[in-house]
Amino acid sequence: MPDISETGALPPADFESLKAQVVGNHVKLPKRLKQAAAYALDNPDEIAFGTAASIAQAASVQPSTLVRLAHQFGYEGFSHFQTIFKERLRLRTPSYEERLTQIEKSGDAAPEAALLHGFFGAARSSIIKMEEAIREEDFKRAIEVLGAADTIYLIAKRRSYSLTAHLAYAFSKLGIRHQMVASTNGVDMETVQFARPSDAALAISFSPYAAESLEHARALHAQGVPLVSITDSAFSPLASISTLWFEVAEADFAGFRSLSASMALTMALSVGIAEYRRHQQNEPE
């Protein structure tokens, strides 16, 4: 059980606070505990990935010492202590999952609050993850492919439709010629037939992939139209026929994805295309 001297005080909730408590407060630790603590702060990755036994050996202490160290700070045990180090490596916000279950556990005090923070947390982590995952060269190439296009065809159904709706708005404002493949009267396939290799297409589709989107994308691909896709997995059927594709890992909450990260990407793309064209006009080769 947690060290008695720490009664009441909650253990540090993240790596930074833990570190601050150790280096700052000059907590008087006995020899071995200090040794273990020093090792932990110097090798946080080892703590995150190792086992009590392996860490103990690396730090030249006993596994039980690690458990005592954890108790010293008020954690329930080594495993609890270790989660702090794991969270540090995860991009998602610290103990996001835990907070949720905690909210849910603490009776239905405010189930609405859980929803609110759940969706915002999902949006936040999606954006952070995607910013981390996206390769700048891919982004640059996407802008070149779409920027060079005569007309940009926008393909998206269902959940993704709203994204292209927003893109269409931005494109209009920016004077970028485009064509949505999302009519309500079923002439989409005919619309697609007008596309030429000098055009380009941007397809957005997340699992479960809408059959029509795929069909339209395939048709465009067959006509030699360059295709840029935004999808959620390497397994997406879009990936294999795309000139270039972005993997967007939208975190979901309660089974609903928020599209916040995709929204940021599409906006960046649209402005990027406009910028690209402005430059091409000023300095035509």
Place this chain on the structure above:
Amino acid sequence: MPDISETGALPPADFESLKAQVVGNHVKLPKRLKQAAAYALDNPDEIAFGTAASIAQAASVQPSTLVRLAHQFGYEGFSHFQTIFKERLRLRTPSYEERLTQIEKSGDAAPEAALLHGFFGAARSSIIKMEEAIREEDFKRAIEVLGAADTIYLIAKRRSYSLTAHLAYAFSKLGIRHQMVASTNGVDMETVQFARPSDAALAISFSPYAAESLEHARALHAQGVPLVSITDSAFSPLASISTLWFEVAEADFAGFRSLSASMALTMALSVGIAEYRRHQQNEPE
């Protein structure tokens, strides 16, 4: 023991090779194994930190399936497979905060990169700010107002249109009766006339406010229809006629607002409404 069909071939030594092998070679995997593989590639962090049981649950498969998957690729077992994912995180450790400052420091390296990080930065800060600013009571009341409505009228034009498009999709999925006030044939005013006080409306409008949105909102207000608004300022003309309104401070970049925060809010609202109704049905007062 490792899958016999893979004899001789060594298992992928790092995450990228593993991904390449799955995506590229079109390895024919049975249903559940493919499902597990897709989850693994899409959620590498979960594999790195989770346990076979927790991952299995998240991917909707059995723990044994994960072991089989590992064998399929030639690994000795799930644990071996998992180390690939742990190594992936070990290699690029800098914590989230560090990485952000790194990105900001790298400043004007490439103009495309600046755009990308500009939009993602705007999205990130909007979401963080809004989550802090929003009052849980307001959120709760909005759910009550909209949850009690017979039909929910959705009002949005131009930039905000895509948000309601997404809302309409979510509402359909959740079985929430709604009516978009955004036709292309100019009968919106007539649509609005059908609204009754037992209905409710959700209006979204940012400066510069679309005249029609305001007109429609006013008409609904005059008919005694409760109105919830999402707008960007206390000076918004919507604020004064709303039962309740949310101020969304979307950070903009290059003059374009990303709507990421609004997206999170609308999604939370829609699921909130569905939950509210579910509870009302179960325990009608």
Place this chain on the structure above:
DNA sequence: ATAAATTTGGAATATAAATTCCGAATTGAC
């Protein structure tokens, strides 16, 4: 349509890891 082969779920088992506990060693007070 039928049989054979493959795949799957889930319980049973084996393995690994964390935690506890207690005697020994060390430290600190007087």
Place this chain on the structure above:
DNA sequence: GTCAATTCGGAATTTATATTCCAAATTTAT
């Protein structure tokens, strides 16, 4: 230097986790 309190090492125990195995379900081949 002696005694009490604290700290420590390491074996024993408990808990968590991975793995195996088999019957049932599904798919594939004939």
